[in-house]
Amino acid sequence: MKKIITYILFASFLILVGCSSEKDVSTKSGNNEKNQVIASFYPVAEFARNIGKDKVEVITMVPAGAEPHDWEPSAKDVGQIQNAKLFFYNGGGIEPWAKNIQLGKTTTAVEVGAGMFDIDGKTDPHIWVSPKKAIKMVERIRDNLQEKDSANKTYYTQNAAAYIAELKALDEKLEKIATAGKRKDFITLHAAFGHLAKDYSLVEKSIVGLHPDAEPTPADLAKLVTFIKENNIKYIFFEELVDPKVATTLAKTANVETLVLDPLEGLTSEGQVAGLTYLKIMEQNIKNLEKALN
Ligand SMILES: [Zn+2]
Structure with a gap:
């Protein structure tokens, strides 16, 4: 079922790509000033x-609806990266192909999260969900854009500052x-919230591991049910891009709600x-x- 959904999403992505590449051709003749990243x-x-705004055209490799842990680039994708001056990736093992x-x-490849992945000796790539680390990612992207395009240095400084102010507001909340x-x-x-938990002195207990496709064993689930009951836990979180079956089954068994x-x-x-957007979804996550x- 999940595979079928992925194919449908991928097919609609191809249609979207078809539209946007037509647009690219028309903008190219009018404005070839945009840097492709x-x-x-x-x-x-x-x-x-959010840093590059009008000066940068950002092409995202992993399409909407796809889970990045499982994604692999096609030969065409690799060709696109080879033609670009800047290639930003997160690092920490979520895009091993990068x-x-x-x-x-x-082409300059920049591992945006370099040096930020460690949680008590373990490498965890999910740094962007912690606003504290997201700020550092934004700074690193800004610095690299400025290095490649020094004519727009001030523009990137201002855009990054405005976006960092929004991240700072999330951080305070x-x-x-x-x-x-x-x-x-x-x-x-x-386990996508280890960095958030670490940076805000919280504790994340995850049903599966760092990879969303890992299947929990019945023993794992039984342990979690006991933990939920003993600790009077009322909610279990699930997410949009993966099958919520495990979380909903657990929620039913342990009589808790899902969020x-x-x-x-x-x-x-x-x-x-x-x-x-990232900012809107983070607001909802915090709520x-x-x-x-509580
Ligand atoms: Zn993940």
Whole structure:
């Protein structure tokens, strides 16, 4: 079922791509000033777009609705990266292909999250869900855009500052709800919130591991049910891009409610049409997290 949905989403993505490449041709004749930048998947692309705005065209490799952990580039995708001057990727193992592809002669690849992945000796790529680390990612993207396009240095400084102010507001909200919350632990489907938990002194218990396709064993689930009952937990978080079956089954067995905590690994096609953004989804995540912590 999940595969069928993925194919449908992929097919609609191809239609979208068809439309946008036509648009590219028309803008090329009018304005060839835009720098083309490649971003591996949603959060990296979203940050780059908010800094580059009118001066940068950001092409996202992983399409809407696809789960980045499972995605692989086609030969055409690799060709596009080879032709770009800048290729931003997150790192930490979520896009293992990014480190292995042959780059073009003038392509600079930037691991945006370099140095930020460690959680108690373990590498966890999900840094963007922590606003504290998202700010550092934005700074690194800004610095690299400025290096490649020094004529627009001030423009990138201003855009990055405005976006960092929004991230700072999220950071303050998270600090507030984490400090005020009656409890410190929350339960998620796949372990995408370790950095958020670490940076805001919370504890994430996940049903599956770092990869959303991992299947929990019956023993894992039994342990979690006991934990939920013993600790009087009322909510379990699931997410948009993966099958919520495990979370809903667990919720029924343990008699708890489910809420969405979006790991922002990508937008769904509906979310994209509805104009959802990293900032809007994080606001909703914080609201839901506040509910679960009280
Ligand atoms: Zn993940």
